[in-house]
Amino acid sequence: MKMDERKQRVLLATILDYIATADPVGSRTIARKYNLGVSPATVRNEMSDLEEMGYLEQPHTSAGRIPSQLGYRYYVDFLMKKEPIEGEIRDIIYQTLLNRIRETDELISLTSKLLSQLTNYTAFILAPFCGENTLRHIKLLPIEEGKAVVIIVLDSGHVEHRIVEVPGYLNEGDYAAISAILNGHLQGLTLEQWHPGIIQAVYRDLDRQRETLKQIIEVIEQSLDYEHEQKVFLKGTLNILDQPEFKQIERVKALFELFEEEETIKNLLHSDQENGIVIKIGTENRHESMKGCSLVTATYHRQGKVIGNIGLLGPTRMEYSRAVSIVELVTYALTDMLEKMR
Amino acid sequence: MKMDERKQRVLLATILDYIATADPVGSRTIARKYNLGVSPATVRNEMSDLEEMGYLEQPHTSAGRIPSQLGYRYYVDFLMKKEPIEGEIRDIIYQTLLNRIRETDELISLTSKLLSQLTNYTAFILAPFCGENTLRHIKLLPIEEGKAVVIIVLDSGHVEHRIVEVPGYLNEGDYAAISAILNGHLQGLTLEQWHPGIIQAVYRDLDRQRETLKQIIEVIEQSLDYEHEQKVFLKGTLNILDQPEFKQIERVKALFELFEEEETIKNLLHSDQENGIVIKIGTENRHESMKGCSLVTATYHRQGKVIGNIGLLGPTRMEYSRAVSIVELVTYALTDMLEKMR
């Protein structure tokens, strides 16, 4: 069977109507609302064909039809037109984000919240993927008898602190010395560039502080290893409760449990490293609990490199065109902001 | 009408059975299962009295009876026996918490997770209420052209860092000088002890760095003000989805929305500053969405002072005796751990 233009129009009408109403769509509705200039009977024949081709399905014999996963796929790939986004929304995005330009984490958090609010779906963002992290600066600072705080500044601008235990006998000079030696040996290195020789050298220079050093090195390694520790920002989870397809508690619970597994979310978001928008419909997401859900993902960049992912999750019946436009817009805005933060 | 001993036994049996089964309890069930040595008819009379007294209610004429809010209150105040907790659970608690004794936040987070897992309810903990926070140490550390990180160490052991913008012309010496001056003036002070004079003095000493200083002071103030910024740790929210009373999405949504309002949760948890366990049943929580929920709260301490709150939220039909025992146990354990961390 061939997909001709009228079939496309019927398919499009069915999908649009179903997206809008969440009710199975009948031939009459289509013939009437989406003036195709043919009678319901004709539409019926087309729909029957579309069903045979796998683009539509019937919940039961005498109901209307709903789009199948394949149907959505066809729509997204060939029929969908990008929804033009009003300037107003563009303004909201930029205004909101411009307010908090200082800390990356806050910016990301705000962005994901914004995305979920604009769409009424659930938004994910993976925090910057820092790729090759180099160490810019280390400082060991005493805070009380037996405790010190290691402050680590990475090239990406990320700052981290961690408390470590230290022997009580260290004095001001010792702290300065340790900091100096660590910086001397390690500054400017990525984790890949560490090798036993360097660590040996550090240990040689700081023999008395073996225990302390071991802790510090561990902390630094963890920080540099941050790329494997991309943070997930998740906002608007409650929005899915508004969708009629999530009326049974079990489905909600399954999905929420999935939300709590950071690893799973990371996998969902960067399964493809492609640039631009990627849409995954239903089981394309390879996760039982995502059966009825679609995910619109995008990557965002800094200096031409992918550093994070944005995801927007809704029911398979989601408003793809609007979702895509907004994800696109938000991605641009975020990339912009990050560039400005350098 | 007077509450005699047999009425108490009938009330107790009704409540225990309803807690266990979530079904309205009939007179036969009680006469049979909780051998009171009287016939169902007698129990029936007693139940009728208890209903008149407000401790029980009927969903409809010919159903069994369920405890009213007042009934639970009476149970909790007069009838409930503490459930003895097996040593095994005690062991689990201490073992789990001993693993992560370094960072307060992690300890708290772990504790709340543990609490929710042990009980299958939802756990809240308010992070240490640091009361009179004094500043132990401030350090300004350059990280790149035009940016520095302020590190603030409080007397409570809490460390915080924040990025601030600084003029580009500062050199190493300047940073050291700024740190020294700030420490000299501000070390050992609580926010209450700050006064315009001190700030003036600092500004006088660091006239050239007015802008930078303003930012730093602001950061420090925020940190000292941390008491108003108690962090909420919330774990096991999905547990309530297992309760039969939360089968309607609307109730779930209302409750989850409440969970997202940190302020509300704080209010719920420290409405009473009493020591020991406080149980709030249903509408005693003064929140529409909490209608069907009860909250077991406790305070935890450091050096005799209340520094935080623990809460456990379940349906009004919750297993109070077990909940109370576990909250108590966890509270002791947490207090212990915090003492050890000093």
Added chain:
DNA sequence: TTTAGCACTCAAAGAAGGAGAGTGCTAACA
């Protein structure tokens, strides 16, 4: 190829009729 007409299907909503659990009342009993 398109369309009108019509019989057919099926879910959802309502009506009717037990079944069962439980109550409330009364009268008898200890």
Added chain:
DNA sequence: TGTTAGCACTCTCCTTCTTTGAGTGCTAAA
């Protein structure tokens, strides 16, 4: 006077049956 057996009554829940209406699929005519 408190306790109990007996019994009619109530109300939800479950099942079954019917009706309704939206929608299909087929056929025959345009």
